[in-house]
Amino acid sequence: MGAWRRLLASALVTGRSRILSPQSHHSRLLAPRLVDFFPGTPAAFQGFQGVQRRMSTTTATSAAAAAAGQPDAAATSTAEKPLAEGVEEEETKQAKTETPVSGEPKVVRRNPVSWLSFFLLVATAAALLFVFEREKKKALDAIRNKEMDVKYGPSVGKAAIGGPFKLVNHEGKTVTEKDFLGNWTLMYFGFTSCPDICPDELQKMVQAIDAVDKKSGLKIAPLFVSVDPERDSVEQMKEYVQEFHPRLVGLTGAPEDIKQVAKSFRVYYMKTGDEGDDYLVDHSIIMYLMDPKMEFVNFFGKNYTVDELSQGIMDEVKSHGKTKRS
CATH class of the missing domain: 3.40.30.10 (Glutaredoxin)
Structure with a gap:
């Protein structure tokens, strides 16, 4: 859209003496039609309206200077200032108005460890401890039972237990x-x-x-x-x-x-x-x-x-x- 605005501004500069005249019928009709032609970007044409106001003031000043027989300095400076630059200035002002007062976005800091995560951590540790103790007890019982098991001999149908003493x-x-x-x-x-x-x-x-x-x-x-x-x-x-x-x-x-x-x-x-x-x-x-x-x-x-x-x-x-x- 920036290229279109610059192209339009150049075209406006060419016929500004007639089109941008405050008393011009074309000037009164052009601004609202431009806004309608570029929906969603009305702020881009606020600069154009500002230029209109400045040219109206300049025209009045020029008329007063002509009546007094003095050169129109304001008109000269206005004529030398491109219309596209005026549009860009208005956009810059609009952007400055939208800048936050503090100048920096507010950073919200959160606690990295929530109560839920802490509870889950404790529960997991308790479960692991319980499983460890249970498996340890099973291992010790298995060793003890193995030591106490009665062993049978090779005899078929009868245990090789007992004998003379x-x-x-x-x-x-x-x-x-x-x-x-x-x-x-x-x-x-x-x-x-x-x-x-x-x-x-x-x-x-x-x-x-x-x-x-x-x-x-x-x-x-x-x-x-x-x-x-x-x-x-x-x-x-x-x-x-x-x-x-x-x-x-x-x-x-x-x-x-x-x-x-x-x-x-x-x-x-x-x-x-x-x-x-x-x-x-x-x-x-x-x-x-x-x-x-x-x-x-x-x-x-x-x-x-x-x-x-x-x-x-x-x-x-x-x-x-x-x-x-x-």
Whole structure:
């Protein structure tokens, strides 16, 4: 549009003496028609109207100067000033009027971290921590269960658990596996200094054999084998087993003998926190059910309740009897 305005201005300069005269009929009709011809840009022709006003003033001044016989300086300067330059000046004034007072746009600063993003960050961190702790617990439980799992031998149809042993009971008498032939036997491995697990398991054991005795009349022989022979002497074992059941037999012996019987029954045990006599023994938490020939039948883990344990023993006894008759 700038090129059109300049072309129009040049044409207007040529006939300004007639067209731009304030009293000219063409001047009164041309300005509004130019505005209509270029819609959307009325400000571009405000300069043209300003030029009209200045020429009207100049004409009046020239007439006064002519009457006085003086040269028309204003008319001369106006005649020398191109019309296009006047139009451009008006546009410059219009642009200055639209400039903001401050001169610079106002910058709105916002907080880069919103409450929502902060909340999402905290929630994500908590979720990651929860998942990490859960997976860590699973890994530790898997390692512990693997250590406590009962391993089976290559025998087909029967676990390679159990075998001959030679230990000392809580009365100070040397015994072997042959001393328990003819009876169903339930064996548990632990130690007398155990703070909670061993007492709980032994209490469950004696309650279960009493339940079996009451329901079926079968008397199960309970055995408690120590995995801490260094502290579990005969006297210590005697005092300990009497707290649980009159038929509970405590077995201890030399460290080599304990190691051999633990290996035969696939029992895991290890000292932890060895500081003098103040230490614990990590070990398998399993009860072994042996038939009257002291052969392995089944095992029961820590997750069994008293009722489940007693019922499991009776089921094995009945199943074993049916197998023998067949």
